[in-house]
Amino acid sequence: MAMLNIDHDAQRFRDVIKGRVRRELRRFMSSKELIGRQGDDMVSVPIHEIGIPKLRYGKNDKQGIGQGEGEAGGDAGQPGQGQQAGDQPGEHLLEVSFSVDELAELLGEELELPRIEPKGRQESQSKRARYKGISLKGPESLRHGRRTFKQALRRNIAAGGYNPDKPSIIPIRDDRRYRHFEMESEPRSACVVLYMMDVSGSMGQAQKDIVRSEVFWIDAWLRHHYEGFEARFLIHDAAAKEVDRDTFFRTRESGGTLISSAYELAADIIAKDYPASEWNIYPFHFSDGDNATGKDNDKCVQLVRDAFLPVSNQFSYAQVDSPYGSGRFLKVMNDNFGDEEAVAVSRIADRDAIMDSIKELLGKGR
Amino acid sequence: MSLPPNRFVGATRDLPPELEAARVEIEALARGYGLDFFDTVFVMCTWEEINMLAAYEGFPVRYPHWRWGMEYLRMQKSYEFGLHKIYEMVINTDPSYAYLLDNNLVVDQKLVMAHVFGHVDFFKNSVWFAPTDRKMLDEMANHASRVRRHMDRHGESEVERFIDLCLSLDNLIDPYAAHIKRHQDSARASLLDADQAPPTAETPRIQTRGYMDRHINPPEFLAQQRQLQADDAARMQRVPERPERDVLGFLVANAPLKDWQRDVLQLVREEALYFAPQGQTKIMNEGWATFWHTRMMTTDILCDHEVVDYADHHSGTVLQQPGQLNPYKMGVELFRHIERRWDRGQFGQDWLDCASDAERERWDTGAGLGKSKVFEVRETHNDVTFLDTFLTADFCREQGFFTTKRDVRTGKWVIDSREFAAVKKQLLSHVASRGTPRVYVVDANHRGRGELRLHHRHDGLDVQVKWAEQVLGNLAGLWGRAVHLETALDGEPVLLSHDGAALTQSAPDVAGADAATASQASAPAAGGAP
Numbered sequence: 001m002a003m004l005n006i007d008h009d010a011q012r013f014r015d016v017i018k019g020r021v022r023r024e025l026r027r028f029m030s031s032k033e034l035i036g037r038q039g040d041d042m043v044s045v046p047i048h049e050i051g052i053p054k055l056r057y058g059k060n061d062k063q064g065i066g067q068g069e070g071e072a073g074g075d076a077g078q079p080g081q082g083q084q085a086g087d088q089p090g091e092h093l094l095e096v097s098f099s100v101d102e103l104a105e106l107l108g109e110e111l112e113l114p115r116i117e118p119k120g121r122q123e124s125q126s127k128r129a130r131y132k133g134i135s136l137k138g139p140e141s142l143r144h145g146r147r148t149f150k151q152a153l154r155r156n157i158a159a160g161g162y163n164p165d166k167p168s169i170i171p172i173r174d175d176r177r178y179r180h181f182e183m184e185s186e187p188r189s190a191c192v193v194l195y196m197m198d199v200s201g202s203m204g205q206a207q208k209d210i211v212r213s214e215v216f217w218i219d220a221w222l223r224h225h226y227e228g229f230e231a232r233f234l235i236h237d238a239a240a241k242e243v244d245r246d247t248f249f250r251t252r253e254s255g256g257t258l259i260s261s262a263y264e265l266a267a268d269i270i271a272k273d274y275p276a277s278e279w280n281i282y283p284f285h286f287s288d289g290d291n292a293t294g295k296d297n298d299k300c301v302q303l304v305r306d307a308f309l310p311v312s313n314q315f316s317y318a319q320v321d322s323p324y325g326s327g328r329f330l331k332v333m334n335d336n337f338g339d340e341e342a343v344a345v346s347r348i349a350d351r352d353a354i355m356d357s358i359k360e361l362l363g364k365g366r
Numbered sequence: 367m368s369l370p371p372n373r374f375v376g377a378t379r380d381l382p383p384e385l386e387a388a389r390v391e392i393e394a395l396a397r398g399y400g401l402d403f404f405d406t407v408f409v410m411c412t413w414e415e416i417n418m419l420a421a422y423e424g425f426p427v428r429y430p431h432w433r434w435g436m437e438y439l440r441m442q443k444s445y446e447f448g449l450h451k452i453y454e455m456v457i458n459t460d461p462s463y464a465y466l467l468d469n470n471l472v473v474d475q476k477l478v479m480a481h482v483f484g485h486v487d488f489f490k491n492s493v494w495f496a497p498t499d500r501k502m503l504d505e506m507a508n509h510a511s512r513v514r515r516h517m518d519r520h521g522e523s524e525v526e527r528f529i530d531l532c533l534s535l536d537n538l539i540d541p542y543a544a545h546i547k548r549h550q551d552s553a554r555a556s557l558l559d560a561d562q563a564p565p566t567a568e569t570p571r572i573q574t575r576g577y578m579d580r581h582i583n584p585p586e587f588l589a590q591q592r593q594l595q596a597d598d599a600a601r602m603q604r605v606p607e608r609p610e611r612d613v614l615g616f617l618v619a620n621a622p623l624k625d626w627q628r629d630v631l632q633l634v635r636e637e638a639l640y641f642a643p644q645g646q647t648k649i650m651n652e653g654w655a656t657f658w659h660t661r662m663m664t665t666d667i668l669c670d671h672e673v674v675d676y677a678d679h680h681s682g683t684v685l686q687q688p689g690q691l692n693p694y695k696m697g698v699e700l701f702r703h704i705e706r707r708w709d710r711g712q713f714g715q716d717w718l719d720c721a722s723d724a725e726r727e728r729w730d731t732g733a734g735l736g737k738s739k740v741f742e743v744r745e746t747h748n749d750v751t752f753l754d755t756f757l758t759a760d761f762c763r764e765q766g767f768f769t770t771k772r773d774v775r776t777g778k779w780v781i782d783s784r785e786f787a788a789v790k791k792q793l794l795s796h797v798a799s800r801g802t803p804r805v806y807v808v809d810a811n812h813r814g815r816g817e818l819r820l821h822h823r824h825d826g827l828d829v830q831v832k833w834a835e836q837v838l839g840n841l842a843g844l845w846g847r848a849v850h851l852e853t854a855l856d857g858e859p860v861l862l863s864h865d866g867a868a869l870t871q872s873a874p875d876v877a878g879a880d881a882a883t884a885s886q887a888s889a890p891a892a893g894g895a896p
Contacts (some may be wrong), residue, residue: 013435053836057827064770
């Protein structure tokens with residue numbers, strides 16, 4: 001209906017907000033609330049209302065006026081979210097919803113992440129429009145100039161009105177020809193991501209939250225690139241098991257740590273379900289780097305080398321600083337795969353480092 | 367009477383028969399009570415439409431800007447969460463348009479209609495609204511198409527960013543500007559005067575022997591010299607001549623802007639001036655409308671079964687929230703107080719001289735002037751004069767007003783004083799400032815560098831530096847050179863300066879101020895130098 005010009009203004013506002021979210025992405029990324037707020041594929045971002053700055057008086061903290069009963073010195077009633085509060089910049093919170101895809105775009109723009117070149121083919125389909133021919137009807141923007149002209153010329157000649165010395169060809173409506181497109185399905189590369197998280201005793205709640213925030217963003221970014229996207233979630237302490245997404249984001253486990261257990265399980269899953277010729281495979285492992293034994297470290301290196309690298313686009317390991325763990329595993333990875341293109345290693349010191357870590361893991365564009 | 371065709375495309379918006387009947391009844395009633403209003407068109411709206419209209423401040427078409435979108439989303443959310451609901455909205459145009467929310471109860475709609483007629487009467491008769499453009503509906507649409515045209519040419523983002531700048535200054539207008547004809551365009555006027563005034567100093571001529579003089583200094587050469595001299599003098603004139611409160615108007619006339627920018631600034635100023643009287647008469651306007659809706663509803667309109675709903679919603683309107691002033695409550699009580707006083711002849715010297723409480727209590731000369739008095743008051747007063755004139759000690763006591771202060775220990779607001787003088791002072795300062803500091807342009811050629819100097823007439827409250835910084839930055843962007851604001855922070859005079867990049871605070875340069883005055887004083891002398 002004609003009244004709703006407001007949609008345009010609302011869209012402008014969303015654009016403004018997007019710019020702001022992008023600038024403040026670091027803060028949003030380190031905020032825990034965000035991942036708690038995801039619906040199906042929308043994330044609602046709490047954002048301070050944008051005020052237009054005006055010359056105003058500061059908060060009146062000295063004197064006010066009231067009405068009612070009471071003695072001097074008695075309670076005057078406290079202003080709630082009233083006029084006084086409203087005069088201050090950015091005190092109203094507004095929730096703006098973004099699709100995960102939009103957030104991924106923002107992430108990519110802000111971190112200047114390279115686009116990923118998919119490899120392999122799979123039966124998962126993607127649709128795209130292809131121009132397949134010419135039609136008599138269509139939108140003006142798709143009008144085919146040359147064909148229209150040809151048609152007019154043909155009509156002119158047939159009607160005998162064509163003078164080669166003084167050509168004057170004016171297309172009429174019936175002459176117009178339009179490009180005609182059809183939606184076509186084509187096979188497109190697919191992607192599977194295996195998230196492995198260490199949930200052993202040394203991984204505290206804070207560490208797990210960091211991992212989950214990071215997984216949320218990595219997930220958004222990779223999902224953005226592949227139409228056929230699958231994610232598998234693995235948690236491990238001394239033994240590994242596969243869990244669903246929900247559990248992955250909520251679980252609390254504890255126990256010892258045997259990293260190889262997760263790697264073995266992940267390798268099994270890949271071998272069973274995801275032939276490398278058809279899938280882009282991304283194993284991610286998050287841990288505090290505290291493995292049970294040095295022998296297990298060796299086993300892990302072996303697994304990465306033999307089971308993951310030959311089939312994966314990239315193997316990523318991110319280590320969260322923890323007050324308990326030894327953090328040795330990071331060194332093991334660096335020593336063994338320091339110059340390996342297909343391995344990305346990152347250390348996350350605290351929440352604020354999430355963004356840099358994502359950049360390290362995804363910055364290779366593999 | 368035939369009304370212009372409905373402007374809202376796409377829907378039939380005739381009122382349903384029972385509401386149409388109510389409208390006819392209430393309109394007749396209102397006229398019967400002496401209310402005098404523009405034709406009023408009631409439009410039924412869904413809540414989405416009414417939120418949209420509210421975001422656009424009541425006008426169906428506004429220029430494109432993101433803040434309408436923000437307002438709209440905010441209202442949508444808060445309506446969805448059941449936090450607020452707009453009952454009525456009416457705009458000051460002729461004919462006036464009032465919007466009704468379609469899922470309100472019938473009794474609510476009646477209340478709204480009665481209330482609306484009060485507002486429209488106020489729009490039409492208050493002198494403070496007299497200068498406003500009653501064809502604002504069209505004007506807003508014109509503004510929209512002007513802005514769209516600029517956007518087409520210069521890009522949406524660029525124009526929108528410029529609008530942001532303008533809006534951040536749009537409270538720096540002179541709400542009384544339309545009522546003052548004295549020095550509307552002082553800057554330009556002063557230049558004209560300078561042109562026409564005979565040069566005070568001697569016309570510079572090239573030194574020569576007397577007999578050569580008429581060849582070396584022919585009349586046309588002398589005329590040219592006089593012109594140059596006058597130009598110099600004009601340049602050295604202080605601009606503006608006297609402090610100018612209409613900062614926006616001053617910028618429109620003097621800032622180095624592109625045509626489209628000047629146009630945008632101009633229309634932002636027009637809109638700000640259009641809305642200014644609503645800020646100046648908030649208490650009176652709401653009080654007046656409430657005064658009439660209560661009278662009409664309770665004496666004439668209400669059916670028995672509607673009383674409870676009416677009482678519920680009316681009490682919501684005049685509810686006194688702790689720590690806040692409710693303009694509806696304040697206004698309606700004061701109008702009633704005035705009516706009562708003038709009905710009983712409680713005015714004039716005798717009344718003022720009477721010191722006996724008992725006598726005052728009984729005082730009734732049977733004057734019966736209440737009704738004519740309230741009509742007179744609604745015509746001539748604005749909120750400040752309204753409170754200043756009619757807020758009496760009796761009223762203050764009846765209403766239980768008090769001043770509050772923050773308890774230093776607990777940080778809570780506590781009652782400070784019930785003393786009349788203190789209450790009135792606090793109320794008046796609250797109403798007079800409305801959160802906007804009074805700021806004047808004092809010098810457009812500060813330090814002889816074409817920098818803009820503003821003066822904040824400080825009346826006890828400091829400006830908020832965080833926002834002042836951004837505003838001054840925006841202003842510097844518009845002005846093209848550094849801008850300065852004289853103000854005071856924590857009792858110390860301060861000069862806030864913004865050069866377009868960053869804000870600096872300094873002690874006000876007394877010397878600089880002197881120099882500005884001096885340059886004005888020495889203008890003729892400087893102009894006279896060869």
